[in-house]
Structures are given as structure tokens and as C-alpha cells.
Amino acid sequence: MTKQHANWSPYDNNGGSCVAIAGADYCVIAADTRMSTGYNILTRDYSKICKLADKAVMASSGFQADVKALQKVLAARHLTYQHQHNKQMSCPAMAQLLSNTLYYKRFFPYYAFNVLGGLDNEGKGCVFTYDAVGSYERVGYSAQGSGSTLITPFLDNQLKSPSPLLLPAQDAATPLSEAEAIDLVKTVFASATERDIYTGDKLEIVVLNADGLRREYMDLRKD
Secondary structure, eight states, X not given: OOOBOOSOOXXXXXXXXXXXXXXXXXXXXXXXXXXXXXXXXXESOOOOEEEEETTEXXXXXXXXHHHXXXXXXXHHHHHHHHHHHSSOOOHHHHHHHHHHHHHHTTTSOOSEEEEEEEEOTXXXXXXXXXXXXXXXXXXXXXXXXXXHHHHHHHHHHHHSOSOXXXXXXXXXXXXXXXXXXXXXXXXXXXXXXXXXXXXXXXXXXXXXXXXXXXXXXXXXXXX
16 A cells, blocks of 8 residues: 655645544544654654643644744743633633634744644533634534545544535534544544555544543554
């Protein structure tokens, strides 16, 4: 099986893939740990997932310097929010902050493609997907990065109703149980690793629910 060189920018030094799935009372955020540029693997153990608040986690793919700069800005603004309000941001509030931060730089955008996942004020799972200039949407699942063109059709096949007229969506959460969502994430990454040269080495999975945050890992192809 031939692996493909995805249509990814030569300025990108952190390809790979990020996925998030929201459920009734949980959110799963996952990303591979390979950081590469062109045909060179810089490191096989780099985390693309950043905890922004107790109930908000962001996974990012794109230019490494821009991703780190964006994370630092969000951390600073979240700290200011905590001092002013004596509490942490909710995931929807963090989603709006991320959108504003990206839109503020829209004329020279951060080369970062993000997916934000967590729990809302009612304890329901939520996923927000973004473009580079801050346009965002709350969805049940999302994929970003060089492997997203392979992963998104798979997720659509498994999770999207054939027609919104036949099965109108009740809310943005998927009907999967937490265990089913984790298994699906593992399956889509195992599949993407076969075709995308930027995705591989190891899969990091972060699960957010009422009990808190936990991490799981799974080995992927290393070639």
C-alpha cells in the first residue's frame, strides 16, 4: 500500500492530524505525535494537544512557531480572565476567545488549524472547528491537519445522517458512547497512517468527562 505525500505547505513543520468527537457527557480529542517537515521527521514524540482550561483542550496542526505563539496568547488571556472573574473559562467561552484571537490576526493569520473540545456549562461534550482566520462552528466531530481529507469522509460515513430531512440532528453531540468514540478515533488514525506520510508514530488521546481529564496512547506506524 503506497503512502501519499499530502498537498501540505512547505512551510509546515508540524503536519499530522487532529480529531475531536463530542458525546452526551464527554469529549475525546486526539492527535498523532509526529512532527515533520517535507520528508524529514524532526521528532516522533511531540504533543499537538494543549490544555487551555479544566474543561477546554485544543489540538493544533500547522506551523509550529505560530501554534506556540497562539497557545501563549490564549494562556495569557485566560490568566487575565481568571484574575478578573475568579473562575476558569468554560469551553464555549474559550471557543469565542480563540475565534477573536485568530480574527484579530486575519490579515497576517496564524498558520494554525485548530480543533477545540471540552464540556459546556451543562456538562455536555462540545467540539469547535476553525479555519485560520477565526471562523468557527460547534459540531459533533471534526478533523484538522494533513490527514483530515482522509479522516473526515470516514467520520462522515460513520456519524453523519444520510439526510438532515430524514434524521434531523437534535444537537451537536454524537450518539456514540465514550468507549465507542475512543475506538473510532483509533480506527481512523490507523487508517490515515497508512496513506499520510505526516501522520504516524504514536496516537495521543485526551478524554474529558465529569471525572476530569485522562490520557491514553496507542502506537501507530513509524515509517
